[in-house]
Amino acid sequence: MSYLYQLIKLQNLDHTIAEDKNKLGKILHAKQDPSELVELRNAVDTLRQKIQKLKTRLKDEELELGSVSDKLNQNQQKMYSGKVKNPKTLQDLELESESLGRRQTVLEDQMLETMTVLETDELQYDEQHAALTAQEEAWRQTHADLENQQRDVALRLNEYLSERTKQTAKIEANLLKEYEHLLKSKKGLAVCPVSYEMCQGCRVTVNNAVIRAIDHGEIVNCPNCQRILYLPHP
Numbered sequence: 001m002s003y004l005y006q007l008i009k010l011q012n013l014d015h016t017i018a019e020d021k022n023k024l025g026k027i028l029h030a031k032q033d034p035s036e037l038v039e040l041r042n043a044v045d046t047l048r049q050k051i052q053k054l055k056t057r058l059k060d061e062e063l064e065l066g067s068v069s070d071k072l073n074q075n076q077q078k079m080y081s082g083k084v085k086n087p088k089t090l091q092d093l094e095l096e097s098e099s100l101g102r103r104q105t106v107l108e109d110q111m112l113e114t115m116t117v118l119e120t121d122e123l124q125y126d127e128q129h130a131a132l133t134a135q136e137e138a139w140r141q142t143h144a145d146l147e148n149q150q151r152d153v154a155l156r157l158n159e160y161l162s163e164r165t166k167q168t169a170k171i172e173a174n175l176l177k178e179y180e181h182l183l184k185s186k187k188g189l190a191v192c193p194v195s196y197e198m199c200q201g202c203r204v205t206v207n208n209a210v211i212r213a214i215d216h217g218e219i220v221n222c223p224n225c226q227r228i229l230y231l232p233h234p
């Protein structure tokens with residue numbers, strides 16, 4: 001088989017390789033977690049932290065309310081025990097009890113508010129968490145499909161690449177070098193057909209001498225774009 005034929009075969013192979021590399025790039029890009037999912041994960045995480053803080057706050061309020069109530073009970077026991085006779089001490093106890101009572105009311109209100117917010121947040125969390133679980137599951141499947149596609153394309157690409165190594169061995173070294181240079185500089189088209197006496201790479205007319213030379217099996221470059229020319233068989 002002529003070098004020209006081997007070059008055309010190599011170029012077809014290179015086009016297939018380029019397509020598969022492109023596919024692989026797209027698959028790798030598609031494998032990244034969707035932004036919608038990342039946002040939902042963050043939202044659920046933020047809500048979880050918020051709920052944790054609310055629970056801690058509620059516990060603190062509960063503890064303080066407990067100690068305020070204890071102190072208030074102690075005061076009241078002292079006041080009504082009849083053991084405290086000093087009017088000043090009694091008055092102090094009364095004032096302190098009033099202050100404790102106010103604190104008790106504030107804490108009870110705060111706790112009620114905390115519990116209301118907590119309840120709303122927990123409902124929202126359950127909803128978001130369920131949505132996230134469903135999305136994660138769907139994404140796991142999509143991701144697994146993409147993994148499979150990636151593996152298939154990568155395996156195929158590997159085969160093409162080893163085929164390419166074999167194919168390049170059939171072509172003379174300098175010609176191969178020229179081909180590879182042209183492939184890069186001529187947008188992936190190093191070898192191109194002459195149709196209607198025109199180079200199909202640059203659309204410039206080539207003369208009969210050029211066509212005859214190709215016909216005789218010579219390696220001929222387009223005088224205009226330098227691509228290697230061939231005559232497509234009818």
Ligand SMILES: [Zn+2]
Pocket residue numbers: 199200201202203204222223224225226227
């Ligand atoms: Zn040309």
